[in-house]
Amino acid sequence: MAFRFHKMHGLGNDFVVIDARADALALTPAQARAIADRRTGVGCDQLIVMEPSTIADVRMRIWNADGGEVEACGNASRCVALLIGGGTIETLGGLLTGDTDGAQATVDMGAPRFGWGEIPLAYAMDTAFMPLAWEQLENPAAVNVGNPHVIFFVPDTDAVELERIGPEIEHDPIFPERVNVNVATVVSRGLIRLRVWERGVGLTQACGTGACATAVAAIRAGLVDGPVEVALPGGSLTIDWAPGRPIRMTGPATHVFTADADLARFG
Template identity: 60%
Template sequence: MMRQFHKMHGLGNDFVVLDGRVDPIVMTDALAKALSDRHTGIGCDQLILLSKSDVADLRMDIWNADGSGAEACGNAFRCVVKLAGAHTIETEGGIVEGSLGEDTVEVTLPAPSFGWDQIPLAYPLDTAELPMAWDELKHPMAINVGNPHIVFFADKVDERRLRELGPGIETDPVFPDRINVNVARVEDHGSLTLRTWERGAGLTLACGTGACATAVAAIRQKKAASPVTVHMKGGDLIIDWAEGQPIRMRGPATHVFTGTIDLEAFA
């Protein structure tokens, strides 16, 4: 079964996009993991499947590189808007709106959630400052921006330490759906430096929902004011947010190449 795919990325966070709107594709966790493998598959951080929607221009489902599902992916949202020209996207994390600019793509995510059962956590805790620590990473804020995140603010963003601590934090029993882990340094009142350990994918060059969650946390804690420029290894995103409002994210999306692949060979 030869099918066309698109390789895309947002600030180096890369995706394989399959379009099943005309000819539906049955995706499994095992197939998604096989296609995402960088040695024996196509290779990506997340696999994206497009399908028809009754409530939006299209539906977008997401699998992490390890085959687990994800409710939202900010960088992939921008790529899908650019690829398909969609203005509304149905996701497990809610309806996302998007628009194409001259050099960038802007997407609007639903308003963030802060309740312990909305993250979700295994039991009630203060999500504004979780009474937890993993070595030097202490008292993060927990936020759901369509998918679950915790945000640590530190004087130094140590990628090596995040690589060491990230797997244990991601899979801590307090997070029943696992968690995306963000470590950020405030540069000034309008910018942050961020590194993210993504649930199911590990360290990536950029994380769109991580940038959103971290900007929201910084604004809520009065460490920054909207709009916030979030500097990541792959580049910058601009995040706009006000209390009780949706989150707006603006940044680039890149189409790398189009190819074909025999899905049955990976089943």
């Protein structure tokens, strides 16, 4: 079966986006992993499939590079919003709304969740100041923004060996659904520097949900004011949030090319 795909990225966080609204496409985790492979497949951080929705303009399904299906992806949400010209997007993590302005997209990511069972954690604790540590990383905050995140505020994000310690934290039993690991440095009341170890992907150039979770945790702790710029290795996002309101994320979405492929080549 042949399928058409779009190669897109948001700040270097790259995607293969398949439009299956007219022709259904059944994917296995092994096929998703094969398509995402950068040596023998198309190559991407996440594979995105757009499907029909009964409650939104489009349903967005997300597979990480390891073949696992996940609930949310902020950068991919902007890319899908760009493709459909703005509208509502159904995800496993909730219903989103996207608006576009040229190559920029703003997505209403919904309200953050802070309850220990909503992250989820293995047992109850304060998610604003968790009594946990992994080497020099200690007392993180946890936020669910459609997917689970843990955020460490550190003096220098670049000094953290995130490629080494990230997998350990991601797979710690305290996180029964694994977790995205964020290390952030507050530069000023309006700027945060951020690096992310993404669950099922690894180190990434940018993570939209990570930027949202980190900004929310920093605003909640009184460290910054919204809207706040979150600077990632691939570029910057603007995150706006206040208690009782949804998170709004603004940043670029880039269409690189469109091509066709044969699903049979991927197992």
